[in-house]
Amino acid sequence: MWNKTTTPVIGLGKNFNRLVRWARTFGASVVLLSVASIEASARVAPKPDWSTQDIPSQMGRIVLITGGTSGMGYEDALALARAGAEVIIAARNPERGAEAIARIQQSVPNAKVQFEAVDLANLSSVHGLAQRLNQRLPRLDVLINNAAIMAPPERGASADGFELQLATNYLGHFALTGLLVPLLRQSDDPRVVSLSSIAASRGTLNFADLQAEQKYDPYAAYAQSKLAILQWAFALQRRSDAEKWGIRSIAAHPGVAVTELIARGPGLNSEFGQRWAEGRDAYHSAAQGALPTLYAATAPEAVAGAYYGPTGDEEKRGPLGFAKTPAAATEVADAEQLWTVSERLTGVTYR
Incomplete structure (x- = not known):
């Protein structure tokens, strides 16, 4: 018999809504995972030395990457273009977009890559x-929710x-994904990869x-936004299973990679930036940080509802594998409340 301290692991099906109501009523800690998620722990992990050389042909696949003008998003775009995908980079700055496309085409002369302007912090722009995209694309095969800002002072x-990091x-990714569900459902193997x-x-x-209107802590706000992404990625998989959308929702994290995130957030002269700079030799490159995302986006065996990342010391770097899921990310009652709040704030309902 269950009590408030029980943490059951339950598959999907007709029990989904009943169990969510049960969790809310009794305040229980429930971990509600899709069948694919449950299987993740029993499935063979990615081979530790998986690299971009292992990406299968992406010919005919259409991929949208947010924040693809620099850092890991750029590495995603480069690798996927090299594998033959049609890549759409969505970001705020058209000039940086043009520069990214030129760099990719210099490395991959036959690359099919284009730029679309979007400001994820502006729902009108997201719409x-x-x-x-809904007007001109026949389908969308992969959506990589990569763009982020970190800890502005x-x-x-x-x-x-809304608070800018959230x-x-x-919220911008929640809205964009919901608006693109119809396009994703036209794919034979649709995937949504979200970066935590x-x-x-x-x-x-x-x-x-x-x-964070009452109290703003830049790092707490950043951590909250990344926890929200993880909860939402798992919740999206549950809905995909329940509604038979066929979408693989997969979360990934890069560990700690050398990108522009710190410079554009807290700043290199901040205390955090200085600590980061002192230890950067121990971090890995943006290309290495992109591997969990690329695996989730392309590997035939990537598990729906899974979470991938480096498996080395504190998951800051190291071989690719299943990442450790924070306990808070498995709280279904919180995830359902977050989903409801997100629909209200964004005005976007998934269907």
């Missing part, structure tokens, strides 16, 4: 991108009035002050 607000890292972070293990969802 505009989704509308353009002062609290910023999005065009819609808006950019999570090892910072998610330090995150909590503060529903009483989700927008």
Whole structure:
């Protein structure tokens, strides 16, 4: 018999809504996973030396990458273009987009790559991108939710009035993915790969002050946004299973990679930036940090509902494998509350 301290692991099916109601009623800690997620622990992990050389041909596949002008998003775009995919880079700055495309085409002369402007912190911009893609694409095979900002010292607000990190890292991606579900469902093997972070293990969802209006801690807000992504990725898989959308929702994190994230966030002169700079020789490259995402996006054996990342010391770097899932990311009642709040804030309902 279950009690409040029980943490059952339950597959999907007709029990989904009943069990969520049960969790909310009794305040239980429930880990509700799709069948694919349960199987993840029993499945063989990716081979530790998996690399871009192992990416199967992506000819005929259409991939959208947010934040693909630099860092790991750029490495995703480069590797997928090299594998033959049609790649769409979606980011804020058209000039940086043009530069990224030129660099990719220099390395891959026959690359099919294009740029679309989007500001994830502006829901009108997100709707505009989704509308353009829904009008011109026959389908979307892979959506990589990669774009992020990290720990700006002062609290910023999005065009819609949301805390800037939550808006950019999570709410913009929640809305974009929901608006593109119809395109994804046209694919034979649709995948949504969403980037979390090892910072998610330090995150909590503060529903009483989700927008950090009462108190703003830049690192707590960042951790919250990355925990939200992880909860949402798992919740999306549950819905895909229940609604038979056929979408593989997979989460990934890069460990700690050398990118522009620190410079554009807290700043290289900040205390955090200085500590990061001192230890950067121990971190891995953006190309290495992109491997968990690329595996999730392309490997035939990538598990729906799984979470991939480096498996070395504190998961900061090391061989590719199943990442450790923070306990908070498995709280279904919180995930369902987050989903409801996200629909209300963004005005986007998945169907």
